[in-house]
Amino acid sequence: MILDLIVQELKAMLKAADGSSIRLKRKAITTFFSYAVRQERDGQRKLIDTVLPLFRVEVVRGHTVSTLPLLGLTIMWHRIEPLIDTVLNKENSISLKQVIILASPNLPWGRFINPRHLIQPWAAAAEAISYTADIGQSVVDTLLQIAANPSLQPHIPADMWSWLNRPSSLPSVCLGRFRGSDGKVVQVVRELRDIETIKSYLLLIWSERDEPWPSGFYEMRASLREDFSGSGMGNHRQDLLRRLDDVLEQLDPEPEHLHFDADTFQRMKKEYGQLREVLLDVDRKARLP
């Protein structure tokens, strides 16, 4: 009976898609998640299917990540680390690993006491399960969050960056895109020296929904000038230009459904406009005989 009440309540929260309620109740939801994971291990999928969709609700509808305190966006309670550790390191169940991968963007990667030991098994789990759009989205979102943490970034297996090249998008409000736009992450991606990966990364990060970090814009301009110059890069430049045009179009006029403050909005238009100018300039120079 208690389970019925909880499931009813969670379904109502999902139906209402009320992100603030979900955020407010994240400790209870995380606690129930831990119970649902164990039930999943015993072959009962129903409970985990009730909880997982909650993690994909837009937790702050109408707002951008950059305009809100980040703490509340990590829906999973950091106290769940021992359970995540157990599933990733000691369980062989593919379905359990899939559950953890889908939930992993909601883990507070920057706030775990010692999450380094989770990165390798997380990466192994991602490789072990079948690819779906949701899985791809979760892996990339998590990857960018881990990359944004200087103490964690060196522990990312090199192969994981190839996930950026798989067809995926990111949720409209997404910690990975916000944190992953830091200049240090741009540097790390550039150091891979793989033009497809760099392009995929930029296409994922550029969005009218969030303002990249100033250090990120600086590094992105450097990347456009240095990585995408030359006549052989024409197709890549066209793809990037299309994305920038799309973002700038979304920002003009100011989107009513987004709660930007005036300064942020103007800054974003200016920064994305500058990226476009740099790209056009690089393209002009590349066409010169």
Place this chain on the structure above:
Amino acid sequence: MIILQLEQLGGDSTAIEPKCKPIATLFLWLTRLETADESWRLHNTCRQLFELRDRIHLASPGPAVYYLVVLLSCTNVNGDRVTTRPGQERVAGVASMCLLRVLSGVGPESNVAEDIRQRYIEDIPYEAKFEGPFRHIQIAIHALLIRSQERQSFGWMDHEPCTQDHASFANTLIQAAYNRRKHGRVPRWILRFTLHFLSRDPPPPTSLVADCLTIVAIDLDCDVTRVEPSTLDERCVCIR
């Protein structure tokens, strides 16, 4: 004679209420005679009476201060270190559980809670580090009485009470969660308790799982009274 009289009272719940204070005084006296066989029989009788009384009048916890006095008399405080006096563990356990039941049944702003809090903070340090077999109960009492977010961050990683203790303690936490939710939010330390047990491997006994899920349901604003309209004290959860 006292024992016989008390045992007779045990069968008549309406007779207990006016006798609470003398029983509590007797209870306090027992803390000095804990080791004697006869005193243990007396102590057991008192405990039964207290527990019976708690079930009858949970909302009017008259002898709560006596529970606290008994508990404090069994307690050694050395700096931040809070331990139970050797030989008085059983009395301390009963008194602390009785006190926790009272506190879990009242709101944080109630006169009872405030009265107990004033006396409590005179003896128990804010940064108390509890030791001993009833550490979890004392942690719960401390968290309910000390108004501080910082002191709500107790962990349960090393908590391994016996089965009997589990049932009683977890059930009391349901009461505490329910009352605190009515006045705000379920405290973090209670949710942490549920997370600790719901993610354990192997899983805890079904009754404890049920209690933990009830606490989750309370925090999610589920109407748990729909499950069992009488009281939350009774086992009222079915696991499918």
